Amino acid sequence: MAKETRPIHIDNRRARHEYTIHETLEAGLVLQGTEVKSLREGRANLSDAYARVMNGEVFIIGMHVSIYEMGSYSNHDPVRNRKCLLHAREITKLKSRIEKEGFTLVPLKIYFNEKGIAKVELGICKGKKLHDKRDDIKDREVKRELDRARRDKG
Numbered sequence: 001m002a003k004e005t006r007p008i009h010i011d012n013r014r015a016r017h018e019y020t021i022h023e024t025l026e027a028g029l030v031l032q033g034t035e036v037k038s039l040r041e042g043r044a045n046l047s048d049a050y051a052r053v054m055n056g057e058v059f060i061i062g063m064h065v066s067i068y069e070m071g072s073y074s075n076h077d078p079v080r081n082r083k084c085l086l087h088a089r090e091i092t093k094l095k096s097r098i099e100k101e102g103f104t105l106v107p108l109k110i111y112f113n114e115k116g117i118a119k120v121e122l123g124i125c126k127g128k129k130l131h132d133k134r135d136d137i138k139d140r141e142v143k144r145e146l147d148r149a150r151r152d153k154g
Helices: 013-018 033-040 088-101 130-153
Strands: 009-011 019-029 050-054 057-061 082-085 104-112 118-127
Touching: 013 019, 013 104, 013 118, 013 130, 019 104, 033 104, 050 088, 057 088, 088 104, 088 118
Parallel strands: none
Antiparallel strands: 009 104, 019 082, 019 118, 050 057, 050 104, 057 082, 104 118
16 A cells, blocks of 8 residues: 555544544444545545444544545445444543533544544534634634744844
8 A cells, every 4th residue: 555645634624623632532434435435535524524422333424525526336324323433431521521521522633544444523512602612713813923023023
């Protein structure tokens, strides 16, 4: 297998705006062949995706992986639920945190590790209120102006 020249990853930028991320964890993904090929081309969308614990397993719901152009009749369903691979003790810990503390499980990033295996970074998050989002925007603008001032001065 040839090494890839650039790292392939799909980010969920909307999640970082909508949620406060408390913790992250890495999980494997159960994918079909054409899904892997589409992911390698970077053709996926995580903006409306979330994860849920169902029957002792974690599934990503709402993730869109585009149909592979060169695929034939064996192409995948673009918005099917995809299973995450986690240990049983990790799943029970996640389930208790979600139920008791009111957290949401959100996929933040999909990438391929050094062995070429697709991984998903799941975030244990809480939703932000409108004023929290405004504060973040304000902080980002202040930081940007400080960086500009430093760059222009020096």
